[in-house]
Amino acid sequence: MIIDLTMSTKANLLRQKLKEFFVRMFIRNRPQDLSATRSENSYFRDYSLNKLQGLAEGNINFTIEMLQIFLQNADKDISELKASCLYNNWERVGTLAHKLIPACEYLQLDKLARFLKDIEINSNNVQDRIKLVQLVDHACDTYSQIRPMIIIDLHKLKKDKVLGNY
Protein backbone atom coordinates (compact mmCIF):
# COMPACT_ATOMS: atom_id res chain seq x y z
CA MET A 1 0.00 0.00 0.00
CA ILE A 2 1.43 3.37 -0.94
CA ILE A 3 0.67 6.20 1.43
CA ASP A 4 1.04 9.68 0.04
CA LEU A 5 2.46 11.90 2.73
CA THR A 6 3.36 14.84 0.55
CA MET A 7 0.48 16.93 1.87
CA SER A 8 0.89 15.87 5.46
CA THR A 9 2.09 18.55 7.88
CA LYS A 10 3.91 15.96 9.96
CA ALA A 11 5.78 14.70 6.94
CA ASN A 12 6.75 18.23 5.95
CA LEU A 13 8.03 18.91 9.44
CA LEU A 14 9.99 15.66 9.41
CA ARG A 15 11.45 16.52 6.01
CA GLN A 16 12.46 19.98 7.26
CA LYS A 17 14.15 18.53 10.34
CA LEU A 18 16.01 15.95 8.25
CA LYS A 19 17.14 18.68 5.87
CA GLU A 20 18.44 20.76 8.77
CA PHE A 21 20.20 17.70 10.23
CA PHE A 22 21.97 16.90 6.97
CA VAL A 23 22.95 20.53 6.43
CA ARG A 24 24.47 20.55 9.92
CA MET A 25 26.38 17.33 9.20
CA PHE A 26 27.47 18.65 5.82
CA ILE A 27 28.81 21.90 7.27
CA ARG A 28 30.67 20.10 10.07
CA ASN A 29 32.26 17.52 7.78
CA ARG A 30 33.03 19.66 4.76
CA PRO A 31 36.82 19.33 4.32
CA GLN A 32 37.26 22.50 2.25
CA ASP A 33 35.76 24.51 5.12
CA LEU A 34 38.37 23.27 7.56
CA SER A 35 41.25 23.87 5.19
CA ALA A 36 39.93 27.33 4.41
CA THR A 37 39.80 28.10 8.11
CA ARG A 38 43.35 26.95 8.66
CA SER A 39 44.91 28.63 5.66
CA GLU A 40 42.94 31.85 5.85
CA ASN A 41 43.81 32.20 9.53
CA SER A 42 41.48 35.17 9.67
CA TYR A 43 39.89 34.10 12.96
CA PHE A 44 43.19 34.64 14.68
CA ARG A 45 43.43 38.26 13.64
CA ASP A 46 39.98 39.02 14.98
CA TYR A 47 40.97 39.20 18.59
CA SER A 48 42.86 41.79 20.54
CA LEU A 49 43.25 42.79 24.17
CA ASN A 50 44.18 46.39 23.30
CA LYS A 51 40.78 47.91 24.01
CA LEU A 52 40.34 46.06 27.31
CA GLN A 53 43.87 46.87 28.43
CA GLY A 54 43.32 50.52 27.51
CA LEU A 55 40.28 50.57 29.73
CA ALA A 56 42.19 48.79 32.50
CA GLU A 57 44.74 51.65 32.61
CA GLY A 58 47.51 49.29 33.67
CA ASN A 59 45.40 47.41 36.20
CA ILE A 60 46.30 43.80 35.37
CA ASN A 61 43.79 42.46 37.90
CA PHE A 62 40.97 44.14 35.99
CA THR A 63 42.06 42.57 32.68
CA ILE A 64 42.38 39.12 34.29
CA GLU A 65 38.99 39.39 35.96
CA MET A 66 37.29 40.54 32.76
CA LEU A 67 38.77 37.69 30.72
CA GLN A 68 37.64 35.19 33.34
CA ILE A 69 34.12 36.64 33.32
CA PHE A 70 34.08 36.60 29.52
CA LEU A 71 35.11 32.94 29.29
CA GLN A 72 32.69 31.87 31.99
CA ASN A 73 29.75 33.68 30.32
CA ALA A 74 30.64 32.87 26.73
CA ASP A 75 31.13 29.14 27.45
CA LYS A 76 27.66 29.00 28.95
CA ASP A 77 25.96 31.22 26.38
CA ILE A 78 27.54 29.56 23.34
CA SER A 79 26.55 26.08 24.50
CA GLU A 80 23.03 27.35 25.20
CA LEU A 81 22.99 28.97 21.76
CA LYS A 82 23.74 25.55 20.22
CA ALA A 83 21.08 23.84 22.32
CA SER A 84 18.45 26.49 21.58
CA CYS A 85 19.20 26.14 17.88
CA LEU A 86 18.72 22.36 18.08
CA TYR A 87 15.36 22.88 19.78
CA ASN A 88 14.36 25.60 17.28
CA ASN A 89 14.00 28.10 20.11
CA TRP A 90 14.78 31.06 17.86
CA GLU A 91 13.69 33.69 20.35
CA ARG A 92 16.29 32.46 22.85
CA VAL A 93 18.86 32.19 20.04
CA GLY A 94 18.30 35.87 19.25
CA THR A 95 18.43 36.90 22.90
CA LEU A 96 21.70 35.04 23.51
CA ALA A 97 23.30 36.47 20.37
CA HIS A 98 22.23 39.96 21.42
CA LYS A 99 23.66 39.43 24.90
CA LEU A 100 27.04 38.23 23.61
CA ILE A 101 27.70 41.09 21.16
CA PRO A 102 28.85 43.92 23.50
CA ALA A 103 31.43 41.73 25.25
CA CYS A 104 32.80 40.59 21.87
CA GLU A 105 33.30 44.20 20.86
CA TYR A 106 35.51 44.83 23.89
CA LEU A 107 37.76 41.92 22.97
CA GLN A 108 37.64 43.03 19.34
CA LEU A 109 36.19 39.68 18.31
CA ASP A 110 34.91 41.26 15.12
CA LYS A 111 34.21 38.08 13.21
CA LEU A 112 32.27 36.49 16.05
CA ALA A 113 30.36 39.75 16.62
CA ARG A 114 29.42 39.84 12.92
CA PHE A 115 28.00 36.31 13.05
CA LEU A 116 26.11 37.13 16.24
CA LYS A 117 24.61 40.29 14.72
CA ASP A 118 23.45 38.26 11.70
CA ILE A 119 21.96 35.64 14.04
CA GLU A 120 20.12 38.33 15.97
CA ILE A 121 18.68 39.89 12.80
CA ASN A 122 17.69 36.54 11.26
CA SER A 123 16.17 35.16 14.46
CA ASN A 124 13.66 38.02 14.60
CA ASN A 125 12.01 36.79 11.45
CA VAL A 126 12.85 33.16 10.84
CA GLN A 127 12.41 32.74 7.10
CA ASP A 128 15.53 30.76 6.37
CA ARG A 129 16.18 28.22 9.12
CA ILE A 130 19.06 26.66 7.29
CA LYS A 131 20.88 29.97 7.07
CA LEU A 132 20.29 30.54 10.78
CA VAL A 133 21.62 27.08 11.64
CA GLN A 134 24.69 27.77 9.51
CA LEU A 135 25.27 31.10 11.24
CA VAL A 136 25.02 29.49 14.68
CA ASP A 137 27.49 26.82 13.60
CA HIS A 138 29.89 29.47 12.28
CA ALA A 139 29.62 31.46 15.52
CA CYS A 140 30.28 28.36 17.64
CA ASP A 141 33.23 27.30 15.46
CA THR A 142 34.70 30.81 15.59
CA TYR A 143 34.42 30.89 19.37
CA SER A 144 36.01 27.45 19.73
CA GLN A 145 38.99 28.69 17.67
CA ILE A 146 39.42 31.92 19.63
CA ARG A 147 38.87 30.45 23.11
CA PRO A 148 42.30 28.77 23.42
CA MET A 149 43.99 32.07 22.51
CA ILE A 150 42.13 33.89 25.26
CA ILE A 151 43.13 31.16 27.72
CA ILE A 152 46.79 31.51 26.68
CA ASP A 153 46.62 35.29 27.20
CA LEU A 154 44.93 34.79 30.55
CA HIS A 155 47.74 32.47 31.69
CA LYS A 156 50.35 34.95 30.45
CA LEU A 157 48.70 37.79 32.37
CA LYS A 158 48.52 35.69 35.53
CA LYS A 159 52.20 34.83 35.15
CA ASP A 160 53.07 38.51 34.57
CA LYS A 161 51.12 39.42 37.68
CA VAL A 162 53.09 36.95 39.79
CA LEU A 163 56.40 38.10 38.30
CA GLY A 164 55.45 41.76 38.48
CA ASN A 165 56.00 42.26 34.73
CA TYR A 166 53.43 44.97 34.20
Added chain:
Amino acid sequence: MKRDKLKIVIVEDDAFYGEILRKYVYQVVDRKIPEKDVSIMHFISAEECMECLDPETNIFLLDYNLVGDDNEASQNGLDLLKTIKKMCPQAYFIIVTSYGDFSTIKKFAMEGADKYVLKNEDTPIRINAILKHLIQQSLVRK
Protein backbone atom coordinates in the same frame (compact mmCIF):
# COMPACT_ATOMS: atom_id res chain seq x y z
CA MET B 1 29.72 66.97 59.40
CA LYS B 2 29.34 63.51 57.89
CA ARG B 3 28.88 63.62 54.16
CA ASP B 4 26.34 61.27 52.54
CA LYS B 5 27.73 58.76 50.09
CA LEU B 6 27.04 59.17 46.39
CA LYS B 7 25.18 55.99 45.45
CA ILE B 8 25.22 54.65 41.93
CA VAL B 9 23.48 51.44 40.85
CA ILE B 10 24.08 49.51 37.62
CA VAL B 11 21.52 46.93 36.48
CA GLU B 12 22.94 44.91 33.59
CA ASP B 13 22.28 41.20 33.00
CA ASP B 14 25.62 40.64 31.26
CA ALA B 15 28.23 40.38 34.01
CA PHE B 16 31.01 41.37 31.60
CA TYR B 17 29.31 44.54 30.38
CA GLY B 18 28.20 45.35 33.92
CA GLU B 19 31.83 45.37 35.05
CA ILE B 20 32.80 47.51 32.04
CA LEU B 21 30.13 50.03 33.07
CA ARG B 22 31.34 49.96 36.65
CA LYS B 23 34.83 50.77 35.36
CA TYR B 24 33.54 53.72 33.31
CA VAL B 25 31.60 55.02 36.28
CA TYR B 26 34.57 54.59 38.56
CA GLN B 27 36.84 56.47 36.14
CA VAL B 28 34.50 59.47 36.24
CA VAL B 29 33.76 59.36 39.94
CA ASP B 30 37.35 58.74 40.95
CA ARG B 31 38.41 62.09 39.57
CA LYS B 32 35.69 63.99 41.40
CA ILE B 33 34.99 62.31 44.74
CA PRO B 34 37.11 60.35 47.27
CA GLU B 35 36.60 56.59 47.00
CA LYS B 36 35.16 56.33 50.51
CA ASP B 37 32.34 58.71 49.58
CA VAL B 38 31.05 56.63 46.69
CA SER B 39 29.20 53.35 46.43
CA ILE B 40 28.85 51.64 43.05
CA MET B 41 26.67 48.52 43.00
CA HIS B 42 26.07 46.14 40.10
CA PHE B 43 23.01 43.87 39.91
CA ILE B 44 22.36 41.34 37.18
CA SER B 45 18.58 41.32 37.40
CA ALA B 46 15.68 43.61 38.23
CA GLU B 47 14.67 41.31 41.07
CA GLU B 48 18.14 41.39 42.64
CA CYS B 49 18.13 45.19 42.38
CA MET B 50 14.72 45.46 44.03
CA GLU B 51 15.80 43.21 46.91
CA CYS B 52 18.74 45.46 47.76
CA LEU B 53 17.31 48.79 46.68
CA ASP B 54 18.44 51.79 48.66
CA PRO B 55 15.85 54.59 48.30
CA GLU B 56 18.67 57.11 48.61
CA THR B 57 20.39 55.97 45.43
CA ASN B 58 21.38 58.96 43.30
CA ILE B 59 21.97 57.53 39.85
CA PHE B 60 20.77 54.34 38.12
CA LEU B 61 22.23 52.90 34.94
CA LEU B 62 19.68 50.45 33.54
CA ASP B 63 19.84 47.98 30.69
CA TYR B 64 16.61 47.39 28.75
CA ASN B 65 16.82 43.67 28.14
CA LEU B 66 17.18 41.95 31.50
CA VAL B 67 16.70 38.30 30.65
CA GLY B 68 17.71 35.97 33.43
CA ASP B 69 20.02 33.02 32.88
CA ASP B 70 17.14 30.61 33.20
CA ASN B 71 15.22 32.49 30.49
CA GLU B 72 12.42 32.99 32.99
CA ALA B 73 10.24 36.02 32.42
CA SER B 74 11.99 38.80 34.25
CA GLN B 75 11.22 42.48 34.59
CA ASN B 76 12.89 44.47 31.85
CA GLY B 77 14.57 47.84 32.28
CA LEU B 78 11.38 49.72 31.50
CA ASP B 79 9.36 47.85 34.18
CA LEU B 80 12.18 48.43 36.63
CA LEU B 81 12.32 52.14 35.81
CA LYS B 82 8.58 52.47 36.50
CA THR B 83 8.93 50.73 39.87
CA ILE B 84 12.05 52.51 41.07
CA LYS B 85 10.87 55.92 39.91
CA LYS B 86 8.09 55.73 42.52
CA MET B 87 10.51 54.75 45.28
CA CYS B 88 13.37 57.10 44.33
CA PRO B 89 11.77 60.15 42.71
CA GLN B 90 14.97 62.18 43.19
CA ALA B 91 17.22 59.72 41.38
CA TYR B 92 18.56 60.12 37.85
CA PHE B 93 18.10 57.33 35.32
CA ILE B 94 20.48 56.54 32.47
CA ILE B 95 19.37 53.82 30.07
CA VAL B 96 22.27 51.90 28.50
CA THR B 97 21.10 49.55 25.77
CA SER B 98 21.65 48.28 22.23
CA TYR B 99 18.07 49.04 21.22
CA GLY B 100 18.12 52.30 19.31
CA ASP B 101 14.65 52.28 17.75
CA PHE B 102 12.52 55.35 18.25
CA SER B 103 9.58 53.55 19.92
CA THR B 104 11.81 52.11 22.68
CA ILE B 105 13.50 55.47 23.31
CA LYS B 106 10.08 57.14 23.45
CA LYS B 107 8.78 54.59 25.99
CA PHE B 108 11.70 55.32 28.31
CA ALA B 109 11.37 59.07 27.86
CA MET B 110 7.66 58.84 28.74
CA GLU B 111 8.50 56.96 31.92
CA GLY B 112 10.99 59.60 33.03
CA ALA B 113 14.41 58.33 31.96
CA ASP B 114 16.90 61.21 32.01
CA LYS B 115 19.40 59.97 29.44
CA TYR B 116 19.55 57.23 26.80
CA VAL B 117 22.92 55.78 25.79
CA LEU B 118 23.45 53.24 23.03
CA LYS B 119 25.97 50.46 23.49
CA ASN B 120 28.48 51.23 20.78
CA GLU B 121 31.92 52.74 20.23
CA ASP B 122 30.82 56.08 21.70
CA THR B 123 29.42 54.63 24.93
CA PRO B 124 32.44 55.56 27.12
CA ILE B 125 32.48 59.17 25.89
CA ARG B 126 28.71 59.56 26.36
CA ILE B 127 28.71 57.89 29.80
CA ASN B 128 31.61 60.07 30.86
CA ALA B 129 29.92 63.33 29.83
CA ILE B 130 26.50 62.39 31.23
CA LEU B 131 27.84 61.13 34.54
CA LYS B 132 29.94 64.21 35.12
CA HIS B 133 26.83 66.32 34.69
CA LEU B 134 24.51 64.12 36.76
CA ILE B 135 27.00 63.69 39.60
CA GLN B 136 27.25 67.45 39.78
CA GLN B 137 23.46 67.69 39.85
CA SER B 138 23.20 65.00 42.54
CA LEU B 139 25.74 66.79 44.74
CA VAL B 140 23.80 70.05 44.34
CA ARG B 141 20.56 68.28 45.37
CA LYS B 142 22.23 67.07 48.56
